[in-house]
Amino acid sequence: MFFNSLDFAVFLPVVFILYWFVTQRHLKLQNALLVAASYVFYGWWDWRFLSLIIFSSIVDYLIGIELNKEGRQSKRKGLLWISILVNLGFLGFFKYYNFFVDNFVEAFSFFGSKIQPNTLDIILPVGISFYTFQTLSYTIDVYKRKLEPTQDFVSFLAFVSFFPQLVAGPIERATNLLPQFYKTRTFHYSKAIDGCRQILWGLFKKVVIADQCAIYANLIFNNSSDYSGSTLVMGAIFFTFQIYGDFSGYSDIAIGTSRLFGFDLKQNFAFPYFSRDIAEFWRRWHISLSTWFRDYLYIPLGGSRGGILMKIRNTFIIFIVSGFWHGANWTFIVWGLLNALYFMPLLLTKNNRNNIEIVAVNKLLPSLKDCIAMLVTFSITVFAWIFFRAESITHAISYIRNIFSSTFLEIPIVRPTYLIVFLFLFMCIEWLGRKNKHALETLLLKKGKIIKWGFYIILIICIWMLSGEEQEFIYFQF
Amino acid sequence: MRHFLLQIILFATIFFIIDKAFYFFIDRAPNREHDKRLEYVLEGKINKDIIIIGSSRGARSISAEKLEHETKLKTYNLSYIASNIQFQEFVLKTLLKYNKAPKKLILVIDGVPEFEPIGNLYYRIDKLLPLKKYTYIHDELINKGEKNILSKIFCIGRISISDFKLQPKKASVLEKTSLHGSQLLPVETKPNLKYNKEIIEYDSSNENQEKLEAFRKIQHLCKVNDIELYYAFPPNYYSFSNSFYNRFLKLVNDQTKIIVYDTLDNRYKEKKYFRDESHLNKLGAEIFTSEISDFINQNKE
Structure with a gap:
């Protein structure tokens, strides 16, 4: 089910009413409703793949309990590896099997041996990269004794499959989301209203910005040999806004929807196109994935504790793995590599933590220096997105x-x-709201109802007018 | 919770009221169009004896004015450039719903591309979009997935950005429609036009079943409405495909109603009568139209 579909427009109010009016007094029933709703939401796309989520949930639930009981380190390690192998096994099979087979065949043919490729016609289960990482974080945290394993199976199922963030994140940590299923949720007017505002802004980003940019980005990328250099630059810029509108729009809808049900999810995008260097960009772009790689890959690899060579190695590893996480194509790997290269000068000169605060705090406009820094960062990001969008490395080159x-x-x-x-208007609104969790959080809040509602109505009109056919979210494929 | 629900209901009510103002744009959308033929159909203004339906080969190759003059039967051309057989069937269905049934229908056949699954012929949604104020057309847009069901209630669901433009659309020379609905091409030939002698072999295994179904529906509509259905094959600047023609004969019950251009007429080998490989110009259309009127006059009861 897409957030920008009529199905979801019916699904959400139905679940909302059942949640707050029918099951409110029974926490277990409320959680069971969320599990059922989440499975309907996911099964709407293809019910057969529900079995993967359920299997993955059962495995990690049981391993979590066993990890807690088991005192011997070697056994605990074994249990952790079972969880890793099961989760990454599914991910590897569905997402990367054909990629590896094709590349093996090509590598062998390079040395003169001819092998018949044995690729499979596999459908990539929607959201597999997201829920796999979410369940993995649970097992790893239990293994590291950072988290008590849950005994509440329904809450665990709800944590793995929570429908607002099931198919495209944010990738939530068990330490943040799971405890919220144990407590009775209370309805807060201000939270719900802010959730609605965030959903509205997310829909605007998706339908008005991303889907409209997609029309022109696709046109230009699909016929790139026919266009002038300047038009190709426009194509790359359109894609830059497409991917941001698409993915951050989805995150906004997910976070806003969660708030309607009394849940708080972590911020996933913090106005990344206002970053002054690439390190800041990566602190603001897809935060839930970046921090996941930081906590579960970068730090276990040694992080920044070793010498400079270890830092460089670890940085390259997380950027390349992050690129590969996005898709089974060399283009994503090069995109990751390119970002690692952008990062290097900052790392080597120890300037990677210079811009922690959002740009131009307490000012309306940025300084000239900040402007130039933002423009440079934006330009190199646009350049890297070319690899992300291109069909192949040859196409990108x-x-x-x-x-x-x-x-x-x-x-x-x-x-x-x-x-x-x-x-232009979109970026102005984002700029005005850059200090908040989403651009509409405080925008016009102090103005009268007529202005505020008038603005929301204009947004709805734009969304509706520009919504043609329902467009799939790009990040569904990852 | 109560306060939240009240606010949502109040907001939705205000939105619902404001939304109705957008009907202005829906209502005036047809006024911008230069091709009014489908609107005339919806308003019941096309009560003619002969109707021509087809794609660009129908619009360009038959002069409805000349046919009317030569047959003494009121004629109108409802052929749409780049339209496929499914769209042509929709045009006929709409015509019969809002107008008196014609006595004769000339269905212009595109030849090999007629039933091909992919090609340059489309269901002309763009011709329907400006006419969304008509419920019948709007329902068709919903059927085709172009609009969602909520657009039945909300005006904003029906409009698009182009509806906010105020100036009427301008018709290019190639889009000009005559009073009788034809869109004849000026006498101007593409400089590199060469007669293509290659004979295209038709592969019926590749046919699109939905297109065949639409063709059968046209036949059925004519039968139940007592309309004489003629099938016209206009000339091309390339060889006639006998293999397609043989396949076509199997789809037609009454083979005496097929009008194939005179393949022995050498004028059809002269490029001065063509605009391009597939379309006659105004001079060529006059020759082919005379062939059709002769055929109809000879078959008059």
């Missing part, structure tokens, strides 16, 4: 080569005025 041709200074052929106006 030819795209970049065509950008830096004699047609670079021509007026772009594709320049939809309405979209450029929307992007």
Whole structure:
């Protein structure tokens, strides 16, 4: 089920009413309702893959309990490895099997041996990368004794499958989300209203920004050899906003929806396109994934504790793995590698923690220095997105080569005025709300109801008017 | 909770009221169009004796004015450029719903692309979108998945950005529609046009079943409404595909109603009568139209 579908527009109020009016007095029943609703939500796409989530949940639930009982370190380690192998096994099979087979075949053919490729026609289960990481974090935290394993099976099922964030994150930690299932939730008017605002902003990002940018990004990327360098730059910029609108829009809807049910999820995007360096960008982009890799990969590998060489090695590893997490294609790996390269000068000069605060705190406009820094960071990010969007490395290289041709200074052929106006207004609103968890959190709150509601109505009109066919969220595929 | 629900209901009510103001844009959307033919159909203004239906080959290759003059039967051309057979069936169904049934229908056949699954012929949603104020058309847009069911209640669900434009659309030379609905092409030939002698072999195993179904529905609509159905094959600047023609004969009950251009007429080998490989220009259309009127006159009861 997509958040931007009619099905969800019916599903959400039904679950909301059942949750607050029918099951409110019984916590277990309320959690059971959330599990059932989550399975309906997921099964709407393909009910057969529910078995994967259920299996994964049972395995990690039982391993969690065993880890707590078991005192011997070797046995505990074995249990942890079972969980890792089961979860990453599913992920590896569904997401990476064909990639590895194809690459083996190509590698062998390079040395003259011909092997018949034995690839499979596999459907990638929606959201597998997200819920796999979520359950893994639970087992690892229990193993490290950072978290008491849950005895409440229903709460655990609800934690793994919680529908707002099931298919595209944020990737929640058991330490944050699981305890919320143990406590009775109370309805807070201000939380619910803010949740609605965040859902509205998320829908705007998805339907107005991402889906409209997608039209032009697809047009330009799919016919890149036909366009001038300047038009190709426009294509890369449109994709930059598409991926941000799509993914952060989904996160906003997920967080907003959770708030309607009395849950608090972690912020996943913190206005990353206002970053002044790439380190800041990565602290603000897909925060739940970046921190997951930091806590479960970077730090166990030694993090920054060793010498400079270890730091460099670990940084490259997490960026490359992060790229590979996005998809089974060399383009994602190069995208990760490129970001690692961007990061290196900051790491080597120990400037990677310079910009912790959001830009221009307590000021309306940024300084010239901040402006230049933001522009440079944005430009290198746009450049890296070319690899992310391209069909193959060859496509990305030819795209970049065509950008830096004699047609670079021509007026772009594709320049939809309405979209450029929307992007400008969008960035203005994001700028005004950059200190908050989402752009509409405090915007116009002190104004009268007429202005505030008028603004929300304008947003709804834009969303509805521009919503053509329901477009799948990009991050569903990851 | 009560306060929250009241606020949501109040907001939804205000939104519902404001939404109705957008009907203005829906109502004036048809006024911007230069091709009014479908709107005339919906308003019951197309009560003619002969109706021509097809794609661009129907719009360009038959002059409805000349046909009317030569047959003394009121004629109108409802062919839409780049339309597929499913759209043509929809046009006929709409015509019969809102107008008197014609005596004769000329269905212009595209040849090999007629039943191909993928090609350059489409269901012309863009021709329906400006007419969404008509419930019948709006329902069709919902059927086609272009609009969702909520657009039945909310005006905002029906409009698109282009509806906010105020200036009427301008028709290019190629889009100009005559009073009788034809869209004849100026006498101008593509400079590199060469007669293509290659004979295309038709593969019926590749046919799209939905297109075949639409074709059968046209036949059925004509039968139940007592309309004489003629099938017209206009000339191309390439060889006639006998294999398609043989396949087509199997789909037709009355083979005496098939009008194939005179393949022996050498004028159809001269490029001055063509605009491009698949379309006659105005001069060529006059020759082919005369062939059709001769055929109809000879078959008059």
